[in-house]
Amino acid sequence: MIQMSLRSFLHVDPKSPFSLANIPFGIVSSSSNPHKRAATILGNWVIDLAQLASAGLLKNVQGLENPEIVFSKSDLNCFAALGRFTISRTRERLQELLSESCETLKNNDYLRKCALISDKDVTCHLPMSIGDYTDFYTCRNHAFNASKAMRGENASLPPAFLRLPIAYHGRASSIVSSGTSIRRPLGQTSTGGEPSFGPCTKMDYEAEMGFFVCKPNTLGERVAINEAEDHIFGAVLLNDWSARDIQSFEYFPLGPFNGKNFATSISPWIVTLDALEPFKCALPEHDYADPEYLCMSRKAGYNVNIQIDLRVSGSEDTATIGQTNLKHLYWSAAQMLTHHTVGGCNLRTGDLLGTGTISGDSNDKLGCFLELSRNGKQSVKITGSAARTWLEDGDEIIMTAWAGKDSARVGFGECRGVILPATKF
Numbered sequence: 336m337i338q339m340s341l342r343s344f345l346h347v348d349p350k351s352p353f354s355l356a357n358i359p360f361g362i363v364s365s366s367s368n369p370h371k372r373a374a375t376i377l378g379n380w381v382i383d384l385a386q387l388a389s390a391g392l393l394k395n396v397q398g399l400e401n402p403e404i405v406f407s408k409s410d411l412n413c414f415a416a417l418g419r420f421t422i423s424r425t426r427e428r429l430q431e432l433l434s435e436s437c438e439t440l441k442n443n444d445y446l447r448k449c450a451l452i453s454d455k456d457v458t459c460h461l462p463m464s465i466g467d468y469t470d471f472y473t474c475r476n477h478a479f480n481a482s483k484a485m486r487g488e489n490a491s492l493p494p495a496f497l498r499l500p501i502a503y504h505g506r507a508s509s510i511v512s513s514g515t516s517i518r519r520p521l522g523q524t525s526t527g528g529e530p531s532f533g534p535c536t537k538m539d540y541e542a543e544m545g546f547f548v549c550k551p552n553t554l555g556e557r558v559a560i561n562e563a564e565d566h567i568f569g570a571v572l573l574n575d576w577s578a579r580d581i582q583s584f585e586y587f588p589l590g591p592f593n594g595k596n597f598a599t600s601i602s603p604w605i606v607t608l609d610a611l612e613p614f615k616c617a618l619p620e621h622d623y624a625d626p627e628y629l630c631m632s633r634k635a636g637y638n639v640n641i642q643i644d645l646r647v648s649g650s651e652d653t654a655t656i657g658q659t660n661l662k663h664l665y666w667s668a669a670q671m672l673t674h675h676t677v678g679g680c681n682l683r684t685g686d687l688l689g690t691g692t693i694s695g696d697s698n699d700k701l702g703c704f705l706e707l708s709r710n711g712k713q714s715v716k717i718t719g720s721a722a723r724t725w726l727e728d729g730d731e732i733i734m735t736a737w738a739g740k741d742s743a744r745v746g747f748g749e750c751r752g753v754i755l756p757a758t759k760f
């Protein structure tokens with residue numbers, strides 16, 4: 336591994352989620368160049384990787400054969416498919432080029448002008464072409480609270496929860512990038528009697544993370560647990576918007592359908608597993624011994640803070656409604672991936688695995704309104720006179736996440752979305 340100073344020649348605010356210790360990957364366009372292309376971000380500077388490649392600064396990165404082609408594409412799938420080793424070497428090369436001790440980019444005014452763009456002049460797009468999206472349900476606190484909220488105080492964890500990471504197959508086509516507005520869905524709902532059709536009245540968010548697959552596996556062949564992390568590119572924030580009234584009527588026995596398939600938002604920058612490595616922590620104790628195919632080091636969780644803010648419709652008033660942490664997951668990302676493939680299902684480059692809603696163990700650490708309002712039974716004070724049981728039209732959810740100390744933060748930026756009124760029906 337290359338040793339370099341973790342200070343850059345560029346100014347980086349100590350609170351920035353995008354320190355030199357991070358170097359995530361994304362897809363951007365800019366006011367001066369509308370073509371989508373690959374980039375990284377450092378502080379408030381977006382760095383155009385296609386430009387660095389065409390200037391020859393990314394040759395000699397092991398495994399990165401055609402950086403100009405790979406980084407000129409409108410998604411990161413080709414880059415991700417090169418695998419963890421090459422992703423790591425590329426990130427290290429970028430850290431070297433951006434460090435204060437390296438003269439190459441620092442002293443090249445022309446290239447700095449072409450390759451460094453203010454984040455204000457950039458639009459971020461979905462980083463990957465997502466073929467398939469699977470949403471897991473791996474946080475014990477959430478599963479316990481959601482069971483009670485949906486199925487009554489006597490309900491307990493779903494029967495398989497402690498034995499395997501449970502999941503449903505989600506919808507990839509409606510995954511949108513942060514900032515895309517979310518249309519309140521229409522659907523059938525029932526409170527016990529005759530169902531009625533209309534706009535969702537129990538609009539919810541779910542604070543999750545998503546892991547992107549880099550290395551695919553062959554149909555019929557499972558991924559061994561000790562190789563699972565080689566198949567994971569990195570992570571993003573994920574909001575699995577949920578229409579709780581539509582979901583509760585439709586979901587027996589096959590699981591959520593229209594209650595969750597109308598939109599899922601993700602943050603734009605993929606934070607690599609390498610950047611997250613220093614924040615590895617122990618998974619919670621398991622009640623049962625894991626089956627052999629899921630047995631791995633207990634140090635497979637990540638200590639990443641997650642914050643959920645709500646901006647109240649029609650105002651600038653914003654309040655934090657939840658502060659949780661990725662470490663609350665009962666199952667690791669590696670266990671999710673291995674379990675997904677255990678029967679021979681093939682994952683492909685660009686597939687996205689959602690973790691499920693992440694909640695801590697107290698009321699200020701919950702990841703959705705289903706838990707906060709006990710499925711609409713109690714009102715939640717937001718700020719000033721504003722209170723909510725569910726999201727209203729015009730409300731905005733802003734999720735952020737970060738690990739690490741000031742000046743070396745490894746953060747995700749924002750995952751935000753505003754609720755638009757339902758279409759006329």
Ligand SMILES: O=C(O)/C=C/C(=O)CC(=O)CC(=O)O
Nearest residue numbers: 470472481482485486691692
């Ligand atoms: O246990 C139940 O009956 C219902 C649980 C949920 O509704 C949780 C949910 O929406 C799954 C998810 O986190 O996506």
Ligand SMILES: [Ca+2]
Nearest residue numbers: 470541575691
């Ligand atoms: Ca979910």
Ligand SMILES: [Mg+2]
Nearest residue numbers: 575595598599
């Ligand atoms: Mg969804």
